[in-house]
Amino acid sequence: MELIPRVTFEQIRWERLEEIAAERRKGAKVIGYFCIYAPVEIVEAAGAIPVRLMRGGQAAEEAGERYLRADACSFCSACMGNFDLDPAYKQVDAVLAVNTCDMMRRLPESIENHFGIPVFQLYMPRTSEPLPHRVAEFRRQLDILAADLAGLTGRSVSDERLESEIAAFNHLRAMLRQANDTRRANSPLLSGSTTLDLTATAWLLGPVKAISLIDEVLRMVAARPRPETQRPRLMLGGSMLTEDDRWLLDLVEEKADIVTDILCTGTRWFAEDVPGGGESGNGEVGGQERVRSDGNPLDRLARFYFSRPCMHRRPNTDLHTYAEELVREFRVQGLVYKTLLYCDPWNFEARRLQEALGIPILHLDTDYSTENREQMRTRVEAFLETL
């Protein structure tokens, strides 16, 4: 039985969307963003409300095909469709997009063209070696972003405000890490599905409310006895997993435990903290200090976000290392690797990642259609039988 029924999360989020709508009526601006490279601290410091746009769904994907070709990745198509369909998307005043993969880089132009929503495209170098001029260029981009956001909200981004937001989001990251750590145990109580709900809800609520929710979840975990049964311990990986992909997690967790992930909608967002002034990086995985501290808050944010691993970075060694460390630390026995059709950065790496990790992998390459779910069930069950 789930710790928190799904309906509870849905209720919390519905209420939050109502609140956001009320704040918008009073003049607040909502900034929609897609990925872990979006510096939410700056958005909050500018007085705007960051809302992560992470819905998929067959209906949205089909609606999106009015705007994009059928070989655009399903997430991009669904995103376009959701601007027509989803109440959260309809509240977005501006979009903050980061040029990660090619399709995500081009998505803002379509959003701007078709929906007239202003977009800010943040240029994040794709090359991962943190050479000074590369980090400096990203830092310059953050300056432009801060100025643009200030122009939109009428509130400038001060250092004090930024420090406060960095501290708040770091606290949120720490709480999510703590929740995630409970999955290190045998037969973890916090399922992959609930973790996805919890994380998605936390992003929507913002640090203050999210922290008390996570606190409550942690109390529930501590109070409830763990089952004796031992099930296969799995890691999730692949393209962005949206709120509409829970069916897959539920399917897997009928017979196995999802104990960790390398998803951008999962652990990669909270694996490390933005260093505070004068502090060193607080790396969760492997305890490596990846981010230098010191400097003003925008400098630190630039270095922090630049160093986030992702499959689209070149070379993507850091993500492979991250995955290897998680496999070791969470005693992972198999990888469920779900990619979206035409998602090149993740599709191309399936084979190489399997070779590097040395564990069985189930690669599911699919769109958001529901017709193939029974096929997926067969494949998942067959995979679990082999473990």
Place this chain on the structure above:
Amino acid sequence: MKAERDREIKGSRDQVPGWADPKSARVTFDQWLDLFDRVPDELIERYHYYGNGEAWSKYLFPPQTFSIYGARHLRRLKFDNSLAALRMWGFVQNETERLFRARQTGRRVIATMGDLGAVPVIVNSFPGCVAFYPDCIWWTPFVMESRVLFDAAAELGIGDATCFSRAALGAFSKHSYFPDPDLVIASTGASCDDYSGVEQLVESFAPDMLWVEEPLRGECRMSNDECRMGGASERQALIEFLKREYERVVERMEKLTGHAITEVELREGVRRANRVRNLVARLRDLAFRHAALAALEMMVVEFGNLHYYSDMGEWTAVLEHLLGTAGGRAREGERVLPEDALRVVWVTPPADPLLLTYVEDAGARVMGTEYVINQALEIMDESKPPLEAIAESFMAASLIGTSGQRAKSVIRQARERQAEGVIISGILGGSHCAMETRLISDIVKQELDLPALEFDVAPASNEIGRQLQTRIDAFLEVLRSRR
């Protein structure tokens, strides 16, 4: 007026003693063999690559030679019947051999990937170094009518639902299409995903690899107008950024070669590259305005700006020869395609060259292109420090900005040359095609009120599918009906 035009169209068709081109036309593969029989031995002896007179460096061979070695698709194409074009085809088809010869003769072979035009300017400034683009292998499965390279890429993790550029990965794994490079310089960033993914997997075949960042041209910003259209300070910041990246290329090349390059050598490299780019600019003008060359040859010419088919000196001579031919034709009012052919702009190069032949046979001619290599067509400012000049020209790159900017280039050419339609060829699963094809098409239709045909190039085959033939025919019918 005529004198003015003659001044503009320089070059002479009588520049090769012992040879007179037949009346300009596109000829079949078999007709080319007949024409080749007339080429005197002295001419065959005359052309060599790498600037030497050794017997092994001859390249004036007819397309039949390369067809025998596997380039079966050549049998289905139509070729320009001039000596200059024959020379060009021989030179281009000979590139694999040339790269292996480069290695055998002690040159360093550098694979440059992804940026399509900028890094080879630096590499070729180093004595004894040859740059080439494995990217251009994407034509090979089509020219060879073979899936071998795609299958090899699939074995390494890149299957069919992606760009044909995956053939480059297959070629690396085969170790047969070019020598294993001394260094791979892989550019990535605001570029296409498919190729960036190929580069990542190529890393396992490359003992020495340098990653170079291509910055995003800031054209999508909420309120900062300065940035929105690549304003002056934004542009300058990105040029400075690119300079830092190119300095790393210089450092790595110096380390590889042991040669400390001078500014004079780099300037000379820029000057020589500009020489090629200028020649190509003039050829584009002659081809697009006067139909002095056909689309197939022009695609080969334009892509020569990337890496000069691994021999800049000889490629320059080939272009000068072509310019003489095309200039002479324009001066004499000769055309390779009918004057009343339907005028189209072609967006994104077709991986299958047969498409160009087909469209021309069906009564159209290409008089504008946006082949995702704008950066290689830009003339560099020789008055500026060389790395800055290279970086500045790269800011015109097709793929580092918005689709709207690409559409503008198409619109400008279409207006300038009174195009009647736009053809956008793409690749199913090609990351940028998926997102921008429809946008470009919509913008072009809105701005110009011109019909646009979008289609995906089918996988390598020995013919164009009937369905696509019908679509092209119907499109051209629409253009004709609008006259």
